[in-house]
Amino acid sequence: MMDPSEINNFEDQWRKALKEASEAPPQSVWEGIEARLDQQEDKGMILPLWWQSPKIWYAAASIAALLLVGGIWYSNSKNGIKPNVEIASTQTAKERATAESDSQTAVAVNSAAAASAQIASENNVAEYSAKSGKSANQSNREVLAAVKQSESNVSPTRQNGVEGNSAATIAAAKEADNQATIDKNSTLAKVDKSPSAPINKANSNAVIATEAPENTNSLVPATAIAESEMALAMLSALPYSDLDVHMQKRYIFFRPDLKVEEPVEPLKSRDYYAALSLMPASFNPNLKVKEAPLGFTNQNLSSKKSVSGTSESGVSYAVQTQGGVKLSKHWSLEMGVSYLKGNSSYEGGGYVLSAFNNRSANVLENALAGLAPTPNNAYQDKNGFFANNGALYIDVAKTVSNNYQYLQLPVQAGFTIYPEKKLSYSVLGGMMANFFLSNELESASGEIITTKASDEIYRHMNWAATTGLRFSYKLSSKWNANLTGSYQKSVTSGFRSNQSLDSRPQLYGVSWGMRYSF
Amino acid sequence: MTFNEQELVQGCKQRNRTAQRQLYDVFGGKLFAICLRYTKNRIDAEDVLQDAFIKIYENIDSFRNDSPLEYWLRSVVVNTALNHLRQQKHLKDLDDIDLHHNGIADKEVTLGDFQLRQLMEVIQELPIGCQTIFNLYAIEGYQHNEIAQKLGISEGTSKSQYARARGLLQQKLNKEKRFNDGSVRDKQF
Numbered sequence: 001m002m003d004p005s006e007i008n009n010f011e012d013q014w015r016k017a018l019k020e021a022s023e024a025p026p027q028s029v030w031e032g033i034e035a036r037l038d039q040q041e042d043k044g045m046i047l048p049l050w051w052q053s054p055k056i057w058y059a060a061a062s063i064a065a066l067l068l069v070g071g072i073w074y075s076n077s078k079n080g081i082k083p084n085v086e087i088a089s090t091q092t093a094k095e096r097a098t099a100e101s102d103s104q105t106a107v108a109v110n111s112a113a114a115a116s117a118q119i120a121s122e123n124n125v126a127e128y129s130a131k132s133g134k135s136a137n138q139s140n141r142e143v144l145a146a147v148k149q150s151e152s153n154v155s156p157t158r159q160n161g162v163e164g165n166s167a168a169t170i171a172a173a174k175e176a177d178n179q180a181t182i183d184k185n186s187t188l189a190k191v192d193k194s195p196s197a198p199i200n201k202a203n204s205n206a207v208i209a210t211e212a213p214e215n216t217n218s219l220v221p222a223t224a225i226a227e228s229e230m231a232l233a234m235l236s237a238l239p240y241s242d243l244d245v246h247m248q249k250r251y252i253f254f255r256p257d258l259k260v261e262e263p264v265e266p267l268k269s270r271d272y273y274a275a276l277s278l279m280p281a282s283f284n285p286n287l288k289v290k291e292a293p294l295g296f297t298n299q300n301l302s303s304k305k306s307v308s309g310t311s312e313s314g315v316s317y318a319v320q321t322q323g324g325v326k327l328s329k330h331w332s333l334e335m336g337v338s339y340l341k342g343n344s345s346y347e348g349g350g351y352v353l354s355a356f357n358n359r360s361a362n363v364l365e366n367a368l369a370g371l372a373p374t375p376n377n378a379y380q381d382k383n384g385f386f387a388n389n390g391a392l393y394i395d396v397a398k399t400v401s402n403n404y405q406y407l408q409l410p411v412q413a414g415f416t417i418y419p420e421k422k423l424s425y426s427v428l429g430g431m432m433a434n435f436f437l438s439n440e441l442e443s444a445s446g447e448i449i450t451t452k453a454s455d456e457i458y459r460h461m462n463w464a465a466t467t468g469l470r471f472s473y474k475l476s477s478k479w480n481a482n483l484t485g486s487y488q489k490s491v492t493s494g495f496r497s498n499q500s501l502d503s504r505p506q507l508y509g510v511s512w513g514m515r516y517s518f
Numbered sequence: 519m520t521f522n523e524q525e526l527v528q529g530c531k532q533r534n535r536t537a538q539r540q541l542y543d544v545f546g547g548k549l550f551a552i553c554l555r556y557t558k559n560r561i562d563a564e565d566v567l568q569d570a571f572i573k574i575y576e577n578i579d580s581f582r583n584d585s586p587l588e589y590w591l592r593s594v595v596v597n598t599a600l601n602h603l604r605q606q607k608h609l610k611d612l613d614d615i616d617l618h619h620n621g622i623a624d625k626e627v628t629l630g631d632f633q634l635r636q637l638m639e640v641i642q643e644l645p646i647g648c649q650t651i652f653n654l655y656a657i658e659g660y661q662h663n664e665i666a667q668k669l670g671i672s673e674g675t676s677k678s679q680y681a682r683a684r685g686l687l688q689q690k691l692n693k694e695k696r697f698n699d700g701s702v703r704d705k706q707f
Binding site: 010013014015016018019021023025026028029030032033034036 | 533535538539542546547548550551554555564567568571572575628629630632634637638655656657659684
């Protein structure tokens with residue numbers, strides 16, 4: 001067994017030897033770390049800062065340079081063919097040059113035409129570069145010699161430009177331009193030009209110079225040359241390093257390794273659908289006579305202070321059309337137009353015998369007739385006419401048929417369970433506007449009282465709540481067979497509020513229909 | 519190198535690249551030495567160091583100044599190294615080792631006789647289980663029960679692996695010593 005102190009000794013030795021041990025990691029480790037840190041930062045932004053890469057700017061500068069050189073070459077070649085066209089001068093340059101020379105025009109005109117021509121040539125001479133100036137001067141001189149309109153004007157020509165001035169700036173060029181204008185009177189052009197100006201300039205000037213003498217008009221060549229100078233000054237651009245760099249931040253979504261996969265569309269549940277259905281239904285208008293005919297209430301003879309009677313449902317039907325939109329996987333919203341033929345019967349509620357003509361009427365008929373606005377109605381009991389004239393109330397059960405027609409506009413929301421399965425279930429709920437079309441009340445004696453919406457007995461529109469459960473069976477991708485159980489209940493009375501009658505129709509039905517999805 | 523530890527940490531918390539680089543410069547060497555101890559070769563050690571520094575930079579926010587920075591950094595590196603070993607399934611089946619002691623105790627050697635690189639190499643040459651447990655117990659100073667918990671092994675395994683590591687190290691160092699004493703001492707590593 002080892003001595004514990006030995007053990008400690010062993011570990012201590014190792015710990016001492018290794019605890020502070022250090023070994024320089026290779027440079028590649030930090031590079032790897034840095035790359036991963038960059039990657040992480042980029043992930044956060046997703047946007048690589050490509051504009052920070054100098055390579056991009058070198059490339060951009062190269063392209064710009066190529067374009068510029070190409071542009072100059074193109075404009076020069078163009079001018080070579082059509083010497084009358086000024087060298088790449090901008091409209092503003094033209095205008096300025098013209099404006100500046102305008103003030104001199106009078107003087108120029110007054111002086112000899114030849115003198116102005118001379119100015120033109122002098123300007124040309126002045127702006128030649130040291131190298132190319134010689135040939136240009138030669139051509140210029142030839143021109144001058146050819147013109148020979150005023151020998152005295154030839155001699156003062158200075159050739160300052162030939163000596164050259166190394167400071168070629170836009171400011172200098174402008175100054176030169178001004179000078180050119182001012183010096184016209186003294187027929188002395190003193191224009192400093194850079195020796196490093198492109199050879200093209202000299203060539204183009206030569207072109208103009210040869211052109212100038214052809215124009216006997218003094219103003220035109222002077223202007224043209226002023227323009228060309230301006231243009232040339234503009235063309236001799238600053239070196240790129242001196243240009244202002246205007247940065248524009250661009251955020252480019254750049255993920256080179258990412259394959260953009262088109263999301264595989266699931267079997268698309270159609271967004272819109274239309275449906276047509278027929279609903280056999282049980283319609284009950286829940287008609288109540290709120291009070292007995294006015295006459296009877298005042299009649300001591302009558303044992304009936306109020307009336308009793310019930311509506312019985314009849315076999316009804318509705319033809320329904322619907323249009324719907326799927327809002328989400330489960331939710332949908334649908335609207336529709338339906339025609340409802342609601343048949344029912346009204347049973348009981350006493351009997352009224354008119355003392356005058358022995359005609360009989362059910363209290364309902366009586367009430368309805370009493371509401372009718374026609375003044376010559378045979379059943380006018382509202383004014384107490386009946387009561388005072390010995391009408392009799394007989395408590396007898398009698399059935400009258402009471403049939404309604406409504407136009408229905410339902411708006412329902414639906415929640416569909418298992419929307420992707422062959423058989424899906426939807427719970428529906430919503431509101432329905434019932435527009436009253438007509439009511440026919442057929443008495444036992446066969447008399448028919450027809451009430452239209454325009455008679456203003458029934459409300460034009462009453463609201464109903466509607467709910468339902470729909471089974472939908474998918475026949476194909478577009479066609480569905482629907483079976484919908486519906487319940488509708490009016491929330492407002494079908495009659496105008498001031499009437500003695502009340503009706504809150506309700507309807508149960510099962511509709512059968514087909515649905516087409518777009 | 520003089521540096522303000524708190525400023526360095528603060529800079530790293532702000533994801534300042536200069537501070538991150540400085541942290542690397544200050545501690546990279548020591549941490550790399552740890553990585554070398556827990557791996558078999560330099561390439562693996564470099565991988566571990568890289569992963570560890572990424573973790574350090576990512577989790578620097580969780581560093582509180584209540585303990586020395588170096589202690590925290592070392593623990594991150596050790597944990598990273600252990601993860602690395604786990605991923606390579608080196609630590610999966612560490613068994614108890616039946617030590618066949620031949621009764622002849624290896625002569626204790628003095629580590630001062632060896633270069634650091636030699637020591638590193640003998641550690642790297644240990645079987646991975648022995649190597650890991652030796653590092654954790656002898657150098658990092660964990661107890662066997664802590665090691666058992668860390669590696670998901672029994673305490674007994676930890677102990678037996680350590681005993682074996684110790685024996686192997688003695689053997690190797692004795693060999694090295696003989697080698698050093700011999701004519702080929704100047705072997706280039």
